[in-house]
Amino acid sequence: MKINDIQTIGVAGAGQMGAGIACVAAVSGFAVILYDITEELALKGVTYINGVLSRDVTKGKITQDAMQNILERVRATNMFEALAQADFVVEAATENQDIKLKIFKDLDAMCRPHVICATNTSSIPIGRIAAVTKRPDKVIGMHFMNPVPVMKLVEIIRALPTSQETFDITRELALKLGKTPAEACDYPGFISNRILMPMINEAIYSLYEGVGTRESLDTVMTLGMNHPMGPLALADLIGLDTCLAIMETLYDGFKDSKYRPCPLLRRYVESGWLGRKTGKGFYDYT
Numbered sequence: 001m002k003i004n005d006i007q008t009i010g011v012a013g014a015g016q017m018g019a020g021i022a023c024v025a026a027v028s029g030f031a032v033i034l035y036d037i038t039e040e041l042a043l044k045g046v047t048y049i050n051g052v053l054s055r056d057v058t059k060g061k062i063t064q065d066a067m068q069n070i071l072e073r074v075r076a077t078n079m080f081e082a083l084a085q086a087d088f089v090v091e092a093a094t095e096n097q098d099i100k101l102k103i104f105k106d107l108d109a110m111c112r113p114h115v116i117c118a119t120n121t122s123s124i125p126i127g128r129i130a131a132v133t134k135r136p137d138k139v140i141g142m143h144f145m146n147p148v149p150v151m152k153l154v155e156i157i158r159a160l161p162t163s164q165e166t167f168d169i170t171r172e173l174a175l176k177l178g179k180t181p182a183e184a185c186d187y188p189g190f191i192s193n194r195i196l197m198p199m200i201n202e203a204i205y206s207l208y209e210g211v212g213t214r215e216s217l218d219t220v221m222t223l224g225m226n227h228p229m230g231p232l233a234l235a236d237l238i239g240l241d242t243c244l245a246i247m248e249t250l251y252d253g254f255k256d257s258k259y260r261p262c263p264l265l266r267r268y269v270e271s272g273w274l275g276r277k278t279g280k281g282f283y284d285y286t
């Protein structure tokens with residue numbers, strides 16, 4: 001298997017991460033199969049891509065014709081079997097272990113034997129996902145950042161059984177997608193979320209304990225530390241359910257109380273206040 005053998009990329013999950021990955025893949029010249037469980041969800045992914053490309057047309061970055069060509073490379077579907085045609089698959093389903101393990105079992109049964117199956121998980125151990133397949137050497141973490149079309153980083157995570165060939169091809173693919181790869185080991189949270197998420201959790205604790213208002217907390221981090229967004233606004237962008245899932249993974253994985261999720265974060269998630277995607281999180285988006 002060589003990088004040039006990859007012509008078609010399959011993306012399982014058409015949420016904000018999956019649609020973003022499909023978008024950069026199509027922009028980079030790949031054919032894309034974008035799968036989600038319902039036609040409506042798959043088409044929502046295409047609407048996201050449309051929005052990103054339309055902004056680029058308005059800014060004069062691409063022509064209307066180029067946008068049309070990019071969109072024609074994306075095939076949205078609710079037929080899981082369509083992913084069997086992909087030369088490389090990225091799973092970007094919701095951050096739920098049971099769902100991801102089921103998808104990997106099904107992908108393994110269906111994809112051709114040489115196909116690499118990557119996961120965009122932000123925290124579930126890659127080794128655990130690899131272990132449910134008969135191709136553990138071809139399972140790898142390919143962790144994109146949100147918003148995918150803008151963020152340059154792809155964290156590439158090797159599990160113990162991941163082969164060197166799988167790593168090399170995934171790295172080359174990340175470069176072809178215009179991203180900068182950084183390698184991480186398969187420990188809870190990898191690099192990105194081991195550092196980012198405790199900071200966000202601490203900001204939520206600071207709000208919970210009344211150290212500052214949400215505005216003052218975010219202002220300290222944007223103007224004081226030059227972060228592009230404050231941690232509470234960023235948590236809303238990532239999704240509070242995802243933030244909680246990552247904190248639970250860190251806490252379970254290290255059994256260290258410093259990773260305990262803030263009760264306020266749990267309370268928001270239990271109330272369905274998940275951030276931008278539900279219109280309400282630490283801020284109101286309605």
Ligand code: CAA
Pocket residue numbers: 052055059121122144145146147148149150151192193196228229234238242
């Ligand atoms: N999708 C696509 N493009 C977007 C976008 C989106 N959701 N949001 C903004 N953009 C684009 C804009 O179109 C604009 O493009 P141009 O430069 O071509 O004009 C560019 O991004 C800048 O946007 P804005 O001027 O509107 O706003 P901004 O300068 O405040 O930038 C931001 C917005 C890029 C989101 C910036 O605030 C930022 O970098 N925030 C931090 C994001 C971050 O930390 N992401 C990582 C999250 S962690 C993660 O994803 C991993 C995990 O496992 C949890």
